[in-house]
Amino acid sequence: MTPTERTHAGPVLVLVDHRDGIVVDTALELLTVARTLGTVHALWRGDHPDDGAIRTLGAHGAEIVHHLAAPHAGAELPAVVAHELGGVAESALANTVLLSSSTRHKEVAARTALTLGAGLVVDAVAVRRGADAQIEATVHAFAATWAARVEVARPRAVIAMTAGAVTPSPVQEALVPEVRPHDSGGAADVHGVRLLERTPRPTSHGPDLASARVVVAGGRGTEGDFSAVRELADVLGGAVGSTRVATDEGWIGAETQIGQTGVAVAPALYIGAGVSGAVHHRSGMQSAGTIVAINTDPEAPIFELADFGVVGDLSTVLPQLTAELRRRRA
Numbered sequence: 001m002t003p004t005e006r007t008h009a010g011p012v013l014v015l016v017d018h019r020d021g022i023v024v025d026t027a028l029e030l031l032t033v034a035r036t037l038g039t040v041h042a043l044w045r046g047d048h049p050d051d052g053a054i055r056t057l058g059a060h061g062a063e064i065v066h067h068l069a070a071p072h073a074g075a076e077l078p079a080v081v082a083h084e085l086g087g088v089a090e091s092a093l094a095n096t097v098l099l100s101s102s103t104r105h106k107e108v109a110a111r112t113a114l115t116l117g118a119g120l121v122v123d124a125v126a127v128r129r130g131a132d133a134q135i136e137a138t139v140h141a142f143a144a145t146w147a148a149r150v151e152v153a154r155p156r157a158v159i160a161m162t163a164g165a166v167t168p169s170p171v172q173e174a175l176v177p178e179v180r181p182h183d184s185g186g187a188a189d190v191h192g193v194r195l196l197e198r199t200p201r202p203t204s205h206g207p208d209l210a211s212a213r214v215v216v217a218g219g220r221g222t223e224g225d226f227s228a229v230r231e232l233a234d235v236l237g238g239a240v241g242s243t244r245v246a247t248d249e250g251w252i253g254a255e256t257q258i259g260q261t262g263v264a265v266a267p268a269l270y271i272g273a274g275v276s277g278a279v280h281h282r283s284g285m286q287s288a289g290t291i292v293a294i295n296t297d298p299e300a301p302i303f304e305l306a307d308f309g310v311v312g313d314l315s316t317v318l319p320q321l322t323a324e325l326r327r328r329r330a
């Protein structure tokens, strides 16, 4: 491959996640990274972004917002999102695509890379340009016991970034992005899959787990009673997480599971209550800024990585902690 073939120059396209029309933190993180790599384009799927959302995107460096109404059934299927993301990347001449490394978006990332013939990196915690403008990324491998630096060896790159890996920051002078409408490209079944049924799962009213700044997780030690975990998460404005034991037991929804086969989180604060710290769980939370462990067993492996530990019964410690936080806030 010649140096010209290897270049990743051109705009960087960011898939923007939003909730009820409000840009989520992970999207702001991606925009913050994107502008260190090149001109920033954002892809907004769903109802037209309102003025506030467009201002937020401009404040974080987006020069162009591509809008795709995506009104058809099955619009959220990864095959469909990937098809549309790839199409917009082609039309915008974007050789680099950034999206969040959530479970669903990893599939979108893989499919988009296939569509574009791009090099794919998932679970990236940092992205930069190398000496010859190639995209390089740092990924955490083997339950985050290794940090690996990789270079994308194709002219195009699709990078899925771990939530919370960077701190989002606005540009000094906000941009006023141009909004470009796009066609959604037809019904879902043209992409080889068709939506048969959609059943919303009951979710907590707290922030999104993958991008939450505070996560309070409960494990087997809760014995199925997550009320103290939820109360502490509420008072801290955090998300509730869990171990696989807790989800396998049916104590809490599978969408809260943190770890190798669950969600990877990197909050500023992780509190684990009745969680042993098994390697499969650690791989999803050990990038947290500060780790607090509450466990009756002083030999529990989670204490090896905890910044603060309490050896005690969570049914006593959590309510005390919650009460003290409430008292201080009052």
Ligand SMILES: Cc1cc2nc3c(=O)[nH]c(=O)nc-3n(C[C@H](O)[C@H](O)[C@H](O)COP(=O)(O)OP(=O)(O)OC[C@H]3O[C@@H](n4cnc5c(N)ncnc54)[C@H](O)[C@@H]3O)c2cc1C
Binding pocket: 218, 219, 220, 221, 222, 242, 243, 244, 245, 246, 257, 258, 259, 260, 261, 262, 273, 274, 275, 276, 277, 278, 279, 280, 281, 284, 294, 295, 296, 297, 300, 312, 313, 314, 315
């Ligand atoms: C292929 C594979 C993939 C997996 N993927 C995941 C994954 O994604 N996420 C995940 O979490 N697990 C995963 N697991 C399971 C993982 O290996 C562990 O079994 C699991 O994380 C343990 O959950 P736990 O900490 O709740 O339970 P345990 O390991 O049983 O630990 C419970 C802890 O609670 C403490 N405790 C008990 N009572 C109290 C109390 N009253 N107060 C305070 N502490 C108390 C105990 O001392 C103990 O340390 C996976 C396993 C496999 C094989």
